[in-house]
Amino acid sequence: MTGALLSIAGLDKTFRSGGPEVTALASVSLQLRRGETLGLVGPSGSGKSTLARVVMRLIEPDGGSLRFDGLDLLALKGEALRRQRKRLQMVFQDPLAAFNPRTTVGHALADPLRIHGLVPRTGRPAAIARLLDRVGLPASLAVRGIHEISGGQRQRVAIARALATEPDLIVLDEAVSALDLTVRNRILELLVELQRQSGLAYLFVSHDIAVVRAVAHRVAIMERGSIVETGPTPAVVAAPQSEIGHALVAAIPSFTSRTTRA
Amino acid sequence: MSETLLRIDGLGIRYSGADAAALEAVSFELAQGERLAVVGESGSGKSTLALALAGLLPRHTWIEGTIAWPALGHPPVAGRDLGMVFQDPGNSLNPVLRIGEQVAEVAQRHLGFGWPQAYARAEHLLGQVRLPDPARLLRAFPHQLSGGQRQRVAIAAAMAATPALLIADEATSALDTIVQRDILLLLDQLVRERGTTLIFVTHDIALAAQFADRIAVFHRGRLMEIGEAGTVTTMPASPYTATLLASHISLVTPPLIDGAPT
Numbered sequence: 328m329t330g331a332l333l334s335i336a337g338l339d340k341t342f343r344s345g346g347p348e349v350t351a352l353a354s355v356s357l358q359l360r361r362g363e364t365l366g367l368v369g370p371s372g373s374g375k376s377t378l379a380r381v382v383m384r385l386i387e388p389d390g391g392s393l394r395f396d397g398l399d400l401l402a403l404k405g406e407a408l409r410r411q412r413k414r415l416q417m418v419f420q421d422p423l424a425a426f427n428p429r430t431t432v433g434h435a436l437a438d439p440l441r442i443h444g445l446v447p448r449t450g451r452p453a454a455i456a457r458l459l460d461r462v463g464l465p466a467s468l469a470v471r472g473i474h475e476i477s478g479g480q481r482q483r484v485a486i487a488r489a490l491a492t493e494p495d496l497i498v499l500d501e502a503v504s505a506l507d508l509t510v511r512n513r514i515l516e517l518l519v520e521l522q523r524q525s526g527l528a529y530l531f532v533s534h535d536i537a538v539v540r541a542v543a544h545r546v547a548i549m550e551r552g553s554i555v556e557t558g559p560t561p562a563v564v565a566a567p568q569s570e571i572g573h574a575l576v577a578a579i580p581s582f583t584s585r586t587t588r589a
Numbered sequence: 590m591s592e593t594l595l596r597i598d599g600l601g602i603r604y605s606g607a608d609a610a611a612l613e614a615v616s617f618e619l620a621q622g623e624r625l626a627v628v629g630e631s632g633s634g635k636s637t638l639a640l641a642l643a644g645l646l647p648r649h650t651w652i653e654g655t656i657a658w659p660a661l662g663h664p665p666v667a668g669r670d671l672g673m674v675f676q677d678p679g680n681s682l683n684p685v686l687r688i689g690e691q692v693a694e695v696a697q698r699h700l701g702f703g704w705p706q707a708y709a710r711a712e713h714l715l716g717q718v719r720l721p722d723p724a725r726l727l728r729a730f731p732h733q734l735s736g737g738q739r740q741r742v743a744i745a746a747a748m749a750a751t752p753a754l755l756i757a758d759e760a761t762s763a764l765d766t767i768v769q770r771d772i773l774l775l776l777d778q779l780v781r782e783r784g785t786t787l788i789f790v791t792h793d794i795a796l797a798a799q800f801a802d803r804i805a806v807f808h809r810g811r812l813m814e815i816g817e818a819g820t821v822t823t824m825p826a827s828p829y830t831a832t833l834l835a836s837h838i839s840l841v842t843p844p845l846i847d848g849a850p851t
Contacts, residue, residue, distance in 0.1 A: 364846065370765045371736060478631065507630035507792060508836040519845045534765035541844045564840060571767075578766040580795040581839045582822050 330397070332495055332528050333359040333382065338391035340377055340552075351377040352388065353552040361495065362526040366543030366560060368536050368575060373549040375532050379500045382530060383417050384408070396495065413443045416489035420501035422481035426473045432459070432484050433469035439491040458487040462517060479510035486517065498530045503538065515542055536575045540564045548572045592660040594753060594786050595619040595642070599654035602637055602646065611637040613810045614654075621660050621753070624780060624787040626797030626818070628833070629807035635790050638807070639758045642788070643673055665754060669699035672747030676759040678739035682731040688715070688742055689727030695749035714745040718775060737768035744776065751783055758790040773800060794830075795837045798822045806830045 340352040351374045359365045367375045380386040382393065384400065393400045395411060403411055419425045426435050436455045440446040446454045456466035462483040473481060482502065489497050499518070503511045519542060521527055533539050539546055540560055547557040548569055556569040567573050600615040612634040619625055629635040640646050641656065644664060658664060665671035675681045682691060692711035696702045702710065708727065715723035718741040731739055740760065747755060757776060761769040777800050780787045791797050797804050798818050805815040806827060813827040825831045 370767050508794075508838075509630065509832060512836050512838070515845055522846075534767075535838075536766070537838050537840050537842070540840060541838050541842060542846055544846060560844075574767050576840065578770040579840050580770075580793070580799045581841070582795060582798050582834075582837075 331358040331394075332361045332363075332396055333357075333530070334392075334394040335378075335382070336392045336394075338378070338381060338393065339389045340374075340381065340386065341389060350552045352381070352391075355391070355549075355552070355554055357547050357554060357557065359496070359528055359530060361528055362522065363545065364522065364529040364531050364543045366536075366539030366546040367530060367532045367549060368534065368539050368546055369549035369571065370534060370575075372551075373571075374552040375549050376500055377552075378549070379417070379498045379530060379532050382496075382498055383415060384412070409443075413439070413445075413492035414495045415498065416492060416494040416496070417498040417500065418482070418485045418489050418502040420505050422478065422485045423474070425485055426481070428474050430473050431469065432471050432473060432476065435473055435484060436469070436488055436491060439488060443492055445492065454491075458491055459484075461490060461521070462487045463513075477510075479506055479514065482506060482510075482514055483517065486514075486521075490521070493525075494527070496528045496530065498532070500532045501534070502531075504533065504535070511538075518542065534575075535579070536564060537579045548575065591620040591622055593618050594621045594623075594658065594660045596657040596659060597654070598657070600638075600641065600656065601651075601653040602634075602641055603651040605647065605649040605651070610810050612641070615812045616654075617805060617812065617815050619786060619788070621786055622784045624777075624789065624800065624802045626794075626801035626804045627788060627790045627807065628792070628794045628797050628804055630792055630833075632809060633807040634810040635792075635807050636758055637810075639673070639756050639788065639790050642754075643667055643671055643756060661753060665752075666699070668695055668752070669750045670753050672750070672752040672755045674740070674743050674747050674755070674757045674760040676762050678736065678743040679731065681743050682739060682746075684731055686730075687727065688729050688731065688734075692742065692746045692749055693727075695746050699750035710749065711745070714749055715742070717779070718742070718745045718748075720745075737764055737772065740764065740768075740772055741775065744772075744779070748779055748783070748785070752785065754786045754788065755780060756788045756790065759792065760789075761796070762792070769796075793837075794822065794833045795839065806833065 336356045338352050338355040342349045342351055369375045381388050433455050436458050437451050440451055440454055455469050459466050459468055464483050503514050531543050543560045546560045546563050547554045550571040556572050567576055596618045598616050600612055601610055602612040603610040627635045661670055689708055689711050692714055693707035696710045697707040712723045712727055715726050720726055720741050761772050789801060801818050804818050804821040806813040808829045813829045
């Protein structure tokens with residue numbers, strides 16, 4: 328058993344913005360291994376997106392620890408933080424909002440290569456072509472505007488951008504929730520294939536436990552800022568122990584059961 | 590046999606400046622009290638159909654064919670004969686008007702109620718959409734409510750004049766799966782009690798199968814098939830419908846990963 332890639336212990340976060348205090352995270356602990364997908368499931372407002380952002384160091388927690396490959400991520404600053412940052416990447420729900428809308432696909436992919444000093448200028452076109460190929464897109468797409476391509480293509484470009492720094496972990500925050508179902512499934516297949524190839528770990532944030540069941544090795548269920556249940560995905564989905572786990576499973580539509588009395 | 594509420598014949602719609610038609614040669618009928626799910630992916634024309642029925646298409650839109658309303662005898666008046674619920678209740682509710690005024694206004698305008706009577710009806714409706722403490726809620730603003738609560742308010746406003754037809758356009762798509770199921774049950778109950786005809790526009794064919802009487806499948810502006818929900822989901826006539834059905838991820842879909850990571 329290898330050590331955890333990501334180890335979170337006792338994370339707390341309370342938001343105060345004029346109104347009443349909101350506890351977004353209450354003593355959250357979890358572990359994620361290399362090459363593993365952990366599904367983070369819960370209703371709106373359960374704290375799952377806050378947790379994802381704390382892992383990315385986009386939000387500072389009030390307390391607790393965050394260790395990444397043995398390093399205390401919360402203690403890192405400046406150049407040391409920048410060096411680790413490229414090992415963690417994130418893909419958001421809305422790929423259009425995640426890009427500068429006036430940029431081209433090629434420029435969007437060149438940015439991380441340049442910022443992290445990964446590929447010299449002359450090598451970038453070839454590196455961009457390789458990235459596009461890894462996510463199943465033609466190299467010719469590099470010259471297209473990010474607003475010109477379809478939503479599914481854009482999410483592939485977002486994944487390619489995340490892959491550019493050869494990360495160990497990608498946080499996927501509702502990354503397939505806004506896509507058409509046929510497109511969504513091809514993106515899920517791509518994510519699984521990329522994981523097989525390079526041993527990536529995913530923190531897969533979703534409100535849909537059926538989708539999580541398809542891709543996650545383990546699942547953590549959140550409610551009101553706390554993790555109320557965690558375990559291997561098949562076991563948790565088959566017999567959820569928490570009330571919210573039951574509700575999440577019961578809410579999945581199927582063709583065999585009608586919601587209402589006929 | 591119920592009377593025909595809606596008869597669409599050879600409907601074609603093309604937006605100003607667009608190359609392709611948004612809808613082409615669409616014909617079907619809808620009986621009073623029926624619950625029809627209109628299913629399709631992005632660009633299928635499903636939302637264009639909803640806008641056409643509500644008379645909300647932009648000016649200079651090219652339209653051919655006919656939309657007839659035999660049971661009404663006239664095109665529906667928005668608010669009185671036809672209520673609409675959209676995906677984002679944050680957009681359909683006025684952010685600076687109190688909840689009570691927004692719901693009461695529909696009753697005041699379309700039912701000829703005086704304001705005290707209209708407010709009494711609003712309070713009653715807020716209770717019927719199962720919002721807590723309706724009397725207090727009348728004075729609240731939309732931002733003080735959760736997404737699910739706002740969608741309940743939007744439903745109350747849409748139902749305030751007891752319209753013959755309710756159109757829900759992706760009304761549950763922005764909600765988490767648990768709230769989505771609650772809102773579906775609520776819609777189902779409301780339209781049953783009142784005999785309201787329902788057009789439920791969704792990208793999710795499994796959700797459609799949960800409670801629609803019939804399902805109409807749209808793809809690239811064309812009606813691929815329309816039929817009983819049970820028939821369309823078990824013996825689809827169109828290969829496209831079969832693709833949609835196959836892309837649904839349920840709790841019995843084989844996972845894309847196998848067991849623990851290696």
